[in-house]
Amino acid sequence: MRYLLAIASLAAFRLTNGHTHAHDGVQLPLTEIEAAPQTWLEKYGQQIDQPFSGPLAFSHLPYTRCLEDENVLFDIAILGIPFDTGVSYRPGARFGPYAIRSGSRRQREERGYTMSWGNNPYDHGAKIVDCGDIPVNPFDNALAVDQMEVAYSTLLSRPTISKSGLNQRMAKGGIDHPRIVSLGGDHTIVLPILRSLYKKYGAISVIHLDAHLDTWPGYAGGITDQSKVTHGTFFYLAQQEGLISNTSIHAGIRCKLAGVVDLENDEAVGFQLITTDDIDDLGIKEIIRRIRERVGSSPVYLSVDIDVLDPGLAPATGTPEAGGWTTRELKRIIRGLAGLNFVGADLVEVSPAYDNAEVTGIAAADLVHDFLSMFLSDQPPSTRAQRAPAKDEL
Ligand SMILES: [Mn+2]
Structure with missing residues (x-):
C-alpha cells in the first residue's frame, strides 16, 4: 500500500x-x-526505500532486535545465525544471513504475490519480522551453540499475535508458537535449533534437502567431544540425544561416501533417502509424495542446505557437489510440501565469498520467500489455477 x-x-x-x-x-x-x-x-510522501537503498533487512521488513525486546511480537520471525566454525571445508557462511538479506532486496511485502503459489505470504494476516542476528561467539563453539539454543528458545516461547486464525492453522500439532525461519550459518546451527524445538514437541521429523547426509558420527582424528559437533554430524548427535524421530527423510543426496556403511548408519539415524538423480527417474511429484508420506502429520522441521542446488546455480557454499538440482526443481518440491505440520525451517550454508553476481544469495532469498508461503498455505497450490484465472475472477 x-x-x-x-x-x-x-x-x-x-x-x-x-x-x-x-x-x-x-x-x-x-x-x-x-x-x-x-x-x-x-x-x-513517505521515504520509501528503493530495492537498492535503505538498511538491510529481509525483504525490507522491519529489522528488530527481538532477542532483547520482549515486547516485539510476531507470527513468523526471520532470524540470522552467522555461525560458521563447524565447517569441514570452506568457511564463510557467517556472512550467509547478510547475503540472503542482500539477495532479498528486490522483494517486498507489497510485491510478494507469485503466480506459482497464487498468493502473497504477507497478505495472510501474519506478522512477519526480521529479528536480526544472534550475536554468536566466533571463538568458542560450545558457547556459540548455547547462545543459539537460548536465542531460539527465547523467540519460540514468545506469544504470537495474529488474530486471523492463522496460528491455529499453523499450530496443527496443537502448540501455538512463532515459526522461525533461520538464515545460516553452517549446518551445525540445526543442533541447537532441534534442542530448542524438543522442549516444545519432543522428538520431531526432519525433511532435509541437501547434497550431504550430515548423519556421520564424527571426523577422523576428532577425539574430543567438542570436535564431534560439526556441520556433518549434527543429525547423528540429534538422534543420540533423542531430538528427532525415525520418520525423517533426506532428498537431493549425491555426496561421496565411505561406502555402504554410511548408508546403514544413515538409516539407523532415522532417515529415508532420495538421491539427486531420483528427480529424473521418479519425477518431482513422486518425490513430493514420498516426502509427505514419510513425515505424515507429525511435527516436522525443514532444513535446506543451499548445496542441494547445482553449484552452477548456487556456487556460494562451503562444500559444493557437482550435478545438483535446479533452483526451479527445488522450488517446486518446496511448494509440494505446503500443508505439512511445519514447526520451523532454515536455509543454511550460503557462503557469499564464493558467489558470482549474487546468484546464490538471490536464489536463497527467493527460497525463503517460498518458505513463508509454505508455512501459510493449507495445501500445495494447484499448478495452473492461479496462472490463468477466468475473467470473472479477476
Ligand atoms: Mn550439504
Missing part, C-alpha cells in the same frame, strides 16, 4: 517536457518537474 501511495503521489506532479532553459549561458533541453519548494513529505 505504501508503494502504491508513492506512485500515486508521484503521478500528481505536473511533468513538462521539451522546455529550453538558460543554464550558464547555454541553452539546454530539459525535462523539468515543476513544483513550488516543499518538504520531502509534502512533495514526495
Whole structure:
C-alpha cells in the first residue's frame, strides 16, 4: 500500500517536457518537474526505500532486535545465525544471513504475490519480522551453540499475535508458537535449533534437502567431544540425544561416501533417502509424495542446505557437489510440501565469498520467500489455477 501511495503521489506532479532553459549561458533541453519548494513529505510522501537503498533487512521488513525486546511480537520471525566454525571445508557462511538479506532486496511485502503459489505470504494476516542476528561467539563453539539454543528458545516461547486464525492453522500439532525461519550459518546451527524445538514437541521429523547426509558420527582424528559437533554430524548427535524421530527423510543426496556403511548408519539415524538423480527417474511429484508420506502429520522441521542446488546455480557454499538440482526443481518440491505440520525451517550454508553476481544469495532469498508461503498455505497450490484465472475472477 505504501508503494502504491508513492506512485500515486508521484503521478500528481505536473511533468513538462521539451522546455529550453538558460543554464550558464547555454541553452539546454530539459525535462523539468515543476513544483513550488516543499518538504520531502509534502512533495514526495513517505521515504520509501528503493530495492537498492535503505538498511538491510529481509525483504525490507522491519529489522528488530527481538532477542532483547520482549515486547516485539510476531507470527513468523526471520532470524540470522552467522555461525560458521563447524565447517569441514570452506568457511564463510557467517556472512550467509547478510547475503540472503542482500539477495532479498528486490522483494517486498507489497510485491510478494507469485503466480506459482497464487498468493502473497504477507497478505495472510501474519506478522512477519526480521529479528536480526544472534550475536554468536566466533571463538568458542560450545558457547556459540548455547547462545543459539537460548536465542531460539527465547523467540519460540514468545506469544504470537495474529488474530486471523492463522496460528491455529499453523499450530496443527496443537502448540501455538512463532515459526522461525533461520538464515545460516553452517549446518551445525540445526543442533541447537532441534534442542530448542524438543522442549516444545519432543522428538520431531526432519525433511532435509541437501547434497550431504550430515548423519556421520564424527571426523577422523576428532577425539574430543567438542570436535564431534560439526556441520556433518549434527543429525547423528540429534538422534543420540533423542531430538528427532525415525520418520525423517533426506532428498537431493549425491555426496561421496565411505561406502555402504554410511548408508546403514544413515538409516539407523532415522532417515529415508532420495538421491539427486531420483528427480529424473521418479519425477518431482513422486518425490513430493514420498516426502509427505514419510513425515505424515507429525511435527516436522525443514532444513535446506543451499548445496542441494547445482553449484552452477548456487556456487556460494562451503562444500559444493557437482550435478545438483535446479533452483526451479527445488522450488517446486518446496511448494509440494505446503500443508505439512511445519514447526520451523532454515536455509543454511550460503557462503557469499564464493558467489558470482549474487546468484546464490538471490536464489536463497527467493527460497525463503517460498518458505513463508509454505508455512501459510493449507495445501500445495494447484499448478495452473492461479496462472490463468477466468475473467470473472479477476
Ligand atoms: Mn550439504
